[in-house]
Amino acid sequence: MARKIEKLAVANRGEVAVRIIRAAQELGIETVLLHSEADVASLAYRLADECVLIGPGPAGESYLNIERNIDAAIGAGADAVHPGFGFLSENADFAEAVEKARMIFVGPSPESIRLFGDKISAKNLVKKAGGPVIPGYEGDDQSDATLLIEAKRIGYPVMVKAAGGGGGRGLRVMYSENDALAAIDSARREAMNAFKSEKVFLEKYLDHAKHIEFQIFVDSSGKAFHLFERECSVQRRHQKVIEEALAAKLDPHVRNKMAKVAIEIAETARYKGAGTVEFLYQDGDFYFMEMNTRLQVEHPVTELVLGVDLVKAQILTAMEMPVLWEQHDLVPRGHAIECRINAEDPYQGGLPSIGELGGCYWPAGPGRRFEVGFEEGDEITSHYDSMIAKIVVWDESRYRALQKMKRTLKETVIFGLKTNIPYLLAILSHPEFVEGTMTTQFIEKHFSKPLASPEIGENETAIIEQLKHNISEGASFGARGAGEAPSPWKALK
Amino acid sequence: MRAYELNLEGKLVRVFAEKRKGLLWFHYQGQTFAVDLKPKSTKQKTGASGGNVILAPMPGKILKVNVKAGDAVKAKQTLVVMEAMKMEYALTAPSDGKVDTVKCQVGDQVSLGAVMVELALVTKESGEKKA
Numbered sequence: 001m002a003r004k005i006e007k008l009a010v011a012n013r014g015e016v017a018v019r020i021i022r023a024a025q026e027l028g029i030e031t032v033l034l035h036s037e038a039d040v041a042s043l044a045y046r047l048a049d050e051c052v053l054i055g056p057g058p059a060g061e062s063y064l065n066i067e068r069n070i071d072a073a074i075g076a077g078a079d080a081v082h083p084g085f086g087f088l089s090e091n092a093d094f095a096e097a098v099e100k101a102r103m104i105f106v107g108p109s110p111e112s113i114r115l116f117g118d119k120i121s122a123k124n125l126v127k128k129a130g131g132p133v134i135p136g137y138e139g140d141d142q143s144d145a146t147l148l149i150e151a152k153r154i155g156y157p158v159m160v161k162a163a164g165g166g167g168g169r170g171l172r173v174m175y176s177e178n179d180a181l182a183a184i185d186s187a188r189r190e191a192m193n194a195f196k197s198e199k200v201f202l203e204k205y206l207d208h209a210k211h212i213e214f215q216i217f218v219d220s221s222g223k224a225f226h227l228f229e230r231e232c233s234v235q236r237r238h239q240k241v242i243e244e245a246l247a248a249k250l251d252p253h254v255r256n257k258m259a260k261v262a263i264e265i266a267e268t269a270r271y272k273g274a275g276t277v278e279f280l281y282q283d284g285d286f287y288f289m290e291m292n293t294r295l296q297v298e299h300p301v302t303e304l305v306l307g308v309d310l311v312k313a314q315i316l317t318a319m320e321m322p323v324l325w326e327q328h329d330l331v332p333r334g335h336a337i338e339c340r341i342n343a344e345d346p347y348q349g350g351l352p353s354i355g356e357l358g359g360c361y362w363p364a365g366p367g368r369r370f371e372v373g374f375e376e377g378d379e380i381t382s383h384y385d386s387m388i389a390k391i392v393v394w395d396e397s398r399y400r401a402l403q404k405m406k407r408t409l410k411e412t413v414i415f416g417l418k419t420n421i422p423y424l425l426a427i428l429s430h431p432e433f434v435e436g437t438m439t440t441q442f443i444e445k446h447f448s449k450p451l452a453s454p455e456i457g458e459n460e461t462a463i464i465e466q467l468k469h470n471i472s473e474g475a476s477f478g479a480r481g482a483g484e485a486p487s488p489w490k491a492l493k
Numbered sequence: 494m495r496a497y498e499l500n501l502e503g504k505l506v507r508v509f510a511e512k513r514k515g516l517l518w519f520h521y522q523g524q525t526f527a528v529d530l531k532p533k534s535t536k537q538k539t540g541a542s543g544g545n546v547i548l549a550p551m552p553g554k555i556l557k558v559n560v561k562a563g564d565a566v567k568a569k570q571t572l573v574v575m576e577a578m579k580m581e582y583a584l585t586a587p588s589d590g591k592v593d594t595v596k597c598q599v600g601d602q603v604s605l606g607a608v609m610v611e612l613a614l615v616t617k618e619s620g621e622k623k624a
Contacts (some may be wrong), residue, residue, distance in 0.1 A: 076581070352577050385578050462499075464519075
């Protein structure tokens with residue numbers, strides 16, 4: 001009773017659009033990219049078999065607009081839609097609209113998305129499944145007075161979160177009664193902007209917890225698998241920066257208990273496809289945080305330690321075909337680390353770096369994987385987040401993976417925009433990270449200040465002088481550089 | 494971008510480099526440098542009043558304006574909150590002073606380098622005003 005997918009619409013952009021397009025093409029499925037005006041200059045646009053413009057740069061008029069995505073997908077004759085992550089990937093109305101248009105939504109059912117999308121109903125489901133939840137307040141009374149009383153009852157520090165939230169948006173920590181109202185105000189504003197709902201809830205803020213999440217997958221026959229955990233404790237303003245699989249330090253006993261809860265949640269919810277159950281782990285106890293009903297940014301680390309392809313598994317499941325593995329095939333080997341490469345200035349506190357991407361060199365090698373969304377000459381705009389690529393490495397042990405990541409980052413060259421690579425290198429060398437004992441407070445504790453700009457020493461001065469000399473002699477910069485030649489893709493389109 | 498072979502005290506080193514929009518970019522020993530090749534003007538940006546000018550450090554949207562003309566402000570006080578790339582950023586006062594003019598309002602879409610707030614410095618008895 002397999003359903004056929006012949007043409008897959010990709011309702012996303014950047015490196016994840018590239019990831020999905022390639023997976024589909026390898027499965028012999030045609031792809032159509034639904035893109036904004038701002039993303040004509042991007043790798044996904046060059047790789048897709050077909051491209052349909054859905055609107056201008058601002059996401060509200062393009063990537064977040066359900067009608068335009070649906071119309072474009074129908075117009076292109078697509079029979080399925082992959083939402084990637086972010087944007088409409090966890091929007092139940094979108095999943096519903098896709099099905100109503102008689103296309104296949106590559107993801108869970110609208111009911112599952114709705115259930116886990118509301119963080120409060122998600123918490124209630126987890127309680128039903130017997131999972132541990134963080135103490136908090138989830139009431140309908142959203143007045144300042146009630147929230148303040150509840151925060152006091154829970155005990156500071158307390159986190160205020162958007163009920164419809166995710167991805168770190170609409171989320172603030174209140175350390176005392178003094179900054180509580182400002183935090184609530186700010187969380188509401190961001191929640192309204194991002195999720196069109198001001199509703200917030202409160203949660204006890206665990207101040208030395210590790211972020212550990214379990215990848216789960218339910219195939220088309222309803223069989224639930226767990227694909228072990230990832231650790232994403234290195235976060236800045238609740239945005240993950242570095243992720244790894246498996247967790248740096250986790251008692252196998254606790255791992256088994258967490259995996260069981262994760263599976264239980266998936267089964268209780270009659271979930272389908274790829275999902276991630278996020279936990280906080282502190283002092284031997286773990287608590288359910290949220291369930292993400294989509295592919296995760298950091299899915300490659302799981303793929304590398306288990307030897308699976310989660311995007312292909314998603315597409316196969318959408319076609320009601322079996323995946324190629326059983327639970328006993330899922331045996332982790334070695335260690336994988338992912339670094340998110342963001343266009344930002346590490347010497348100015350992570351200020352976004354916007355503009356045209358210059359020449360790039362991605363130093364390929366064994367166990368090095370580059371998830372890249374843009375090429376030289378592409379414009380990085382302020383419409384979307386600042387992630388331009390991900391670098392993922394695998395090696396036989398955590399220590400070796402760490403060494404490999406450092407080498408890879410040092411060899412990587414990105415010109416034209418500032419990137420967070422120096423910041424990533426500093427984190428990877430920090431004793432707490434090397435030790436594996438970091439918590440979600442790691443960056444706040446050790447990297448709250450911008451990095452010091454690199455010194456221009458004697459060698460650098462000599463290099464600048466000689467390079468300058470090269471110009472004056474007429475060796476025009478880049479004229480013979482491979483990167484400057486027009487891309488064959490650009491020439492073809 | 495291309496690789497250049499340069500001579501550093503007799504040793505040959507390979508350096509990736511590229512010139513782009515007046516900046517010389519090069520990658521040496523795992524670090525990327527961007528050097529301004531134009532002669533730098535060392536003058537600080539000053540407003541009509543001789544005080545500091547707070548510029549938008551990136552294009553984005555103004556979310557909050559916390560001050561109005563005439564307000565006294567303290568160093569590091571948040572003047573304006575803006576949003577870009579889905580994150581909020583606070584623009585703060587570099588030193589104690591007084592708000593001279595506010596040139597943005599909530600909801601504005603501003604471009605890189607746009608003047609947001611002009612501050613008049615608090616002049617001390619001995620302090621000389623910059624021309």
